[in-house]
Amino acid sequence: MTSLNVNRWSAQSENRSWLRGPHGxxxxxxxxxxxxxPAFAGLxxxxxxxxxxxxxKITASEKFGPYDPAAVDxxxxxxxxxxxxxxxxxGQTVVGGALFDHGYVNADRLPVDSGKGALDEAARTALTHIIFD
Incomplete structure (x- = not known):
């Protein structure tokens, strides 16, 4: 018998315009x-x-959440x-991904301008293997 159930899913085209080159x-x-x-609520x-x-990296769980300079976790x-x-x-609580931790970044094209997950001067200084424009 043929199924006529409708399946829906979303897609998003990747935007890595924040990368300045292929290194990394x-x-x-x-x-x-x-x-x-759950740490990414609103993002x-x-x-x-x-x-x-x-x-x-969240110390207690070893999972990753958005950078927050005011956090203590x-x-x-x-x-x-x-x-x-x-x-x-x-309802999803975890998902696997990949970490870009060295290379060249165009800071003006990052997806978050302020708040959690955004780049600030302290983060620029701490990320010694990333060169920002």
Missing amino acids: TEPGANANITLDI HPNGFIPSGILVG GTEAPAGFLFSSLPVAD
Whole structure:
């Protein structure tokens, strides 16, 4: 019997305009990370966490959340940028991704201008393997 059920899913075209070149994007250059989805509340309004969000490692869980200089859970120390946009489903608590932690970044094209996940002067200084324009 043929199924006539309708399946829906969302797609988003990748926007890595924040990268200034291919250095650090080669296969195997990015570490695998696990994101703590509840920590990204408000940063995925269209069902995707965009690439280029600055992340830090949550000490207690070893998962990653958006960089927050006011935090005391480990995310106050920037680790790098989310390399690829990731879909987030309702109720999902973790998702795997890749960490961009060395290379060249066009800071003006990062997806978050202020607040959690945004680049500030302290993060620029801490990310010694990333060269910003």
